[in-house]
Amino acid sequence: MKKYSSYAGTLGLLFIAAGLLIQYVRSVWQWQEIVPLAVGGALLVYYLVFNFKSVLDFISSRGALQTANAFVMCVLVLGLLGFANYLAGKHTWRKDTTAAKQFSLSEQTKKVLGALKEELRITAFYQAQEQDRVADQFKEYASVTSKFKYEFIDPDKKPDLARRYGVTAYNTTVVSYRNQDEKITTATEADLTNAIIKVTRDKKKKIYFTTNHGEKAIDSDERLGMSAAQKSIKEKNYEVGTVSLIDTAGVPEDCSVLVIAGAQTEFLPPELEKLKKYLEKGGAAMFMLDAGLMTKSPLPSFKDILSEYGIEPNDDMILDFSGIGQLFGAGPDMPVVANYSQHAITEKFGNFMTAYPSARSLTIMGDKPSGVTAEAFASTSGNSWGESNPDELRSGRVQPNFPPDRRGPLALGVAATKNATADGANGSNNSRLVVFGDSDFAANYLFGFQKNGDLFMNAISWLAEEEDLIAIPPKNPEDRRISLTASGSKMIMVVSLFLLPLAAFGTAIAVYVKRR
């Protein structure tokens, strides 16, 4: 019996380990777990019974004491090393030695990260092979603060998570802070830092829509309502409100952007006063002016305000004979824009289309008042003109007569800035305006058409954000190539595949021979 008892100890420990492992995997206590543990226990007891004396001897021996000592010392030293690493992780000194400083974050970004109070969570939806490209960037952010946590998710492998975050495109990054999400589709430092600024903002910015003049209603689900636009605005972490300038003392203090979405009747002089005052103080507003020829509402009262920004709304209606609109079953009275200038609003648009039914054209004045910039960001094609004769429009037999009709390309969307007298609600020192020659493009029935919704939202963001957003120039690695000639390529092959390894093996043989 005693002969086998020395194996019983080892075997018993193995059985116990196996029992614990099975329990860990299955997380229940059933015979599959209990039997190995019981057998293991029995074997151990069997071992102890026959080897009791030698076990006792070992425990009371000097060797056991020294082993215990050594064990405690190892635990202490390893614990100290772990602690040193913990401290080193808290206070790091980091130096980027690349010539282009391509891994260094800007001071603004570091400031934004330093101000984080809670954990900022980045969920990046990238396919596996794309992840490395942006991981470098995220690592730099994470090295600044431990509150920056990032995680990659392959949307192809975890479509449920992508759906939960409402992610539909590859390379989308969701920035979450407290309960706010912000999505970006490029992970440049500028975009990422600006997204962090937006989600960490204490107070949400508020977008007001004017009422009482037949404007499009933001709550309406009708074809010409703007509930889709309202939903998009709220998704971008803004609040939405309405304001009637007749009732109130003026534009509310917390107004970041005032939108006049297709007014049908004239604003009264006191309202215009309040509007002017708001803009003079550095406010931001969006004017959406429909073509008024047919409805007899050319709204001359806005012309004064707009002229201060160097913009003149024309009393005409754009007719587009480029044929693009017909691809979507639209007539010439729905001009389609496929060319955008280099403006922040249309920066990433490429050749996507936006459509504007019954729109009027805008002219940028040649002699703008001082301190004013105005730029058309969306214009129609050359195959369009601005028809200014209501009779022709009514009869349906239109002819371009230049002048008074205006030749295309015609501006449909203009962005303007003007120096303000005082610091405005947004803390900026200039007031900003976006003028569209149309309001229907942002109505429910067209909001989802091509890039109409994006254009509207970009214009809102530009008006609301301009002064907060920081510009960080992208840092690319320096262009350093190698140019291999045919002989150079051969040289690399000879050295790397033959010369060096053979030299090592040759030395090995020489040493071997010499030692023999």
Place this chain on the structure above:
Amino acid sequence: MRNFLAIFERELKSYFLSPVAYVVLGFFLVATGLFYYNIINWFDRISMQSMMMAQQYRQLPQPINVNMMAIRPLFHNIAIIGLFLVPGITMRLFAEEKRQGTMELLATSPLSNWQITLGKFTAALVFYLVMLLATGVFVGLLFFFGNPEVMPILTGYLGLLLVGGCFISLGLLFSAFTENQIIAFVGAFAVNLAILSLGWLANFVGPNLAAFFSSLSPIEHFDDFAKGIVDTKHLVYYISFMFGGIFLTYVTVESSRWRGAR
């Protein structure tokens, strides 16, 4: 100090006088040379394609950087190859002495166990440095065909030396465990691989655990060096890893005195 130098010299000599070390060096160069040749050919093709694209579309060519696209991945490959081959240079350090019975001579000599452990470690590190310097020929060749940045190359080699130091300290420990060189090799190799896989494991757990797991893996700490970044937290990690390995080796050697093992 003199004692340390004595054992260091003895070990270094035995490296350069034994054919085994050169065979390890040879295999190391075969593996790194293959990766180098492939990466450079790929990079050359990419440069060419980007140039052609730029001409076709009349755009400025995208910046293409040999340090980031060729040398950085090469360094990663060298680090991984080191993981496979470093146990080959550490396996004999203690195991051989035990097998030949010279361990008793060392134990009764005036050398302290610290001096023995450190001397062996440093000798292995120097031999590993020689292996790295041989790959310097590959990187140096690139300066004939372009102008790579020097600083990221230097930080990359510093990182490689530190990663190798970690592998050596583990290899030393396993060599002290046994008198069988093959067991020393396989043990060190398996543990190296296990620690490396901690970094891979980080891809499958949540962001909090991921940071912890990847902070344990020597390869994860290496990436910043390969990029051209020096960060004190990585330096502290490597130095404490090596110290931990050397300390455990020391305890193992010391314990053989009272355990009565050879």
